[in-house]
Amino acid sequence: MRITADLGRSHRWTLHCGELPGGRQVFVKRAADVGVDFASEAAGLRWLGEAGAVAVPEVVEVGGDRLVLGWIETGAPTDEAAERFGRDLARLHRAGADGYGAPWPGWIAELPMDNGPAADWPTFYAERRLLPFVRLARDRGRLSDDEVRSIESVISVLPEISGPPEMPSRIHGDLWSGNVLWSKDRGAVLIDPAAHGGHRETDLAMLALFGAPRLSRIMAAYREEAPLAEGWRDRVPLHQLHPLLVHVCLFGEAYRSSLLEAVNRTLALS
Structure with a gap:
């Protein structure tokens, strides 16, 4: 995976747009602070997604220092x-x-x-x-x-x-x-x-x-x-x-x- 753009940061993580080897666009959270663990966020997204009700991003990868999610192309609410x-x-x-x-x-x-x-x-x-x-x-x-x-x-x-x-x-x-x-x-x-x-x-x-x-x-x-x-x-x-x-x-x-x-x-x- 390569990072294609930086989207922002807090003192605990940085946000990026990335691209997988096949060209798929993804959203990436990277730890910027010791002790950040994305496992809970990934577990929560998967659990919400299991209901088959409201859409959530796909959890592509979760590791000790990063969380990779499917990219969401945003629009305006109607x-x-x-x-x-x-x-x-x-x-x-x-x-x-x-x-x-x-x-x-x-x-x-x-x-x-x-x-x-x-x-x-x-x-x-x-x-x-x-x-x-x-x-x-x-x-x-x-x-x-x-x-x-x-x-x-x-x-x-x-x-x-x-x-x-x-x-x-x-x-x-x-x-x-x-x-x-x-x-x-x-x-x-x-x-x-x-x-x-x-x-x-x-x-x-x-x-x-x-x-x-x-x-x-x-x-x-x-x-x-x-x-x-x-x-x-x-x-x-x-x-x-x-x-x-x-x-x-x-x-x-x-x-x-x-x-x-x-x-x-x-x-x-x-």
């Missing part, structure tokens, strides 16, 4: 593609999971996540997604003791405010708009997953957090395919707490007010 994505996302979620969590280590951006199993979603969300990042934000000096206590108040009432119990869904886990590529020939293609068995409302809340294009079309088609439990709109801030905590841990003050607003809206559910 109403038709958005509606198809909504229906396909519902089918992905409906494919289900063996339980809450995943058998591979979790990552979101550069931060590790515990994907260990839990008996139910409130326990999983509290112990695997909220508490570790609350502690990290506190330790980095980005949340005060009072703010930590407010989030702990949310955690204490999670079983009462999380809605009717549902079976674990097969979710992307980091479904902000930047992780949805709109391809020219395949519609929506999901990339960079933090895939695990979780709550389907988590993916939907993440799509809303940073404004996916044609979100109303996506949601209408999703709800036709798989109606949501009563009160799902009110629970959107609850499911946004984790990604907002991640952003506070990574970027600090810029996301603190959004996090605290979501905390207050979530507490109003109790």
